[in-house]
Amino acid sequence: MPYALLDKDERVIGALVGMPRDEAWGTVTSEVSSVLEAARSTLYGNAAPTAHRRGCFSLVASGISYGGGQTEPCNRNNSPSHQRIVDSLLAHRAIQRIAGFSSASLQAYAPKLYNYYSQTLNALLQHHPSLRRNFAGSVFGSATFNLGPQTATDPHIDHLNLPAGLCAITALGRFDHRLGGHLILWDLGLIIEFPPGATVLIPSALLCHSNTAVQPHETRYSMTQYSAGGLFRWVECGFQSQKAFDAAG
Numbered sequence: 001m002p003y004a005l006l007d008k009d010e011r012v013i014g015a016l017v018g019m020p021r022d023e024a025w026g027t028v029t030s031e032v033s034s035v036l037e038a039a040r041s042t043l044y045g046n047a048a049p050t051a052h053r054r055g056c057f058s059l060v061a062s063g064i065s066y067g068g069g070q071t072e073p074c075n076r077n078n079s080p081s082h083q084r085i086v087d088s089l090l091a092h093r094a095i096q097r098i099a100g101f102s103s104a105s106l107q108a109y110a111p112k113l114y115n116y117y118s119q120t121l122n123a124l125l126q127h128h129p130s131l132r133r134n135f136a137g138s139v140f141g142s143a144t145f146n147l148g149p150q151t152a153t154d155p156h157i158d159h160l161n162l163p164a165g166l167c168a169i170t171a172l173g174r175f176d177h178r179l180g181g182h183l184i185l186w187d188l189g190l191i192i193e194f195p196p197g198a199t200v201l202i203p204s205a206l207l208c209h210s211n212t213a214v215q216p217h218e219t220r221y222s223m224t225q226y227s228a229g230g231l232f233r234w235v236e237c238g239f240q241s242q243k244a245f246d247a248a249g
Contacts, residue, residue, distance in 0.1 A: 063142025102168035140225035167204035
C-alpha cells in the first residue's frame with residue numbers, strides 16, 4: 001500500500017510508492033537484479049567494492065550532469081568498458097519499465113514538480129543536441145545503478161540534486177526486507193521496510209538517508225533516478241552559468 005510523506009502543513013514531501021499492480025512485477029525486478037549482478041561481475045569480477053562517500057558498494061551512473069567545476073551541462077563521462085555496460089542497462093526493457101514507473105510516480109504525487117522536470121529536460125535537449133536522455137519514458141536527468149552486491153548506504157545527503165526535487169529509489173535484489181535493507185530517514189525519525197521491487201520518492205538533497213545491511217547470504221541492489229540542481233539553474237539563467245548571468249546584469 002502506498003503512503004504519502006507529509007510535512008506539518010500536510011504538503012507532500014515524498015512518497016512510499018511501493019509497486020505497480022502488475023502480477024509480473026516480481027519477474028521484472030528479479031530480471032533486473034540478475035542483470036545488475038551480471039554487470040557487476042563483468043566490471044569488477046571478484047574484487048572487493050571500493051568505499052566512497054555513500055558507502056562500500058559498486059556502482060555505475062549515466063545521464064546529464066552539471067556542477068563540480070563543469071562549465072556547461074554534459075553527458076556523464078564513463079570509460080569505454082563502463083559505457084558499454086551502461087548502454088546495455090539503459091536499453092534493457094525491464095530497466096526501462098522501472099524507470100517509467102518511477103517517472104509516472106513523480107507525476108502522480110507531485111505533478112507540478114514533474115512538469116518542471118519535464119520542461120527543463122526538454123529545454124536542455126533542444127538547446128544542447130549533444131546531450132542524451134537516459135530513458136524516453138522518464139523526466140529524470142540521471143540514473144545510478146548500485147551494484148552491491150550488498151548495497152547499504154551510509155547516512156548522507158545528495159547535496160547536488162535539485163533541493164526542492166525528489167529522487168526515485170527502487171530496491172532490488174534477493175533479501176528479506178523484514179530483517180534488513182530498511183530505508184532510514186534520519187531527520188524524520190523513520191525506519192521503513194523497503195522490499196525488493198518497491199519504489200520511494202524522497203527529497204534526497206534535504207533529508208539525511210541511509211539503508212541498513214542485509215543478511216550475509218543475501219544480495220541487495222538499487223536503481224536511483226534524480227536531476228542535478230545545476231541543470232535547472234542553467235536553464236533558468238538562459239542557458240548560461242549563474243556567474244555569466246549575473247555579470248550580464
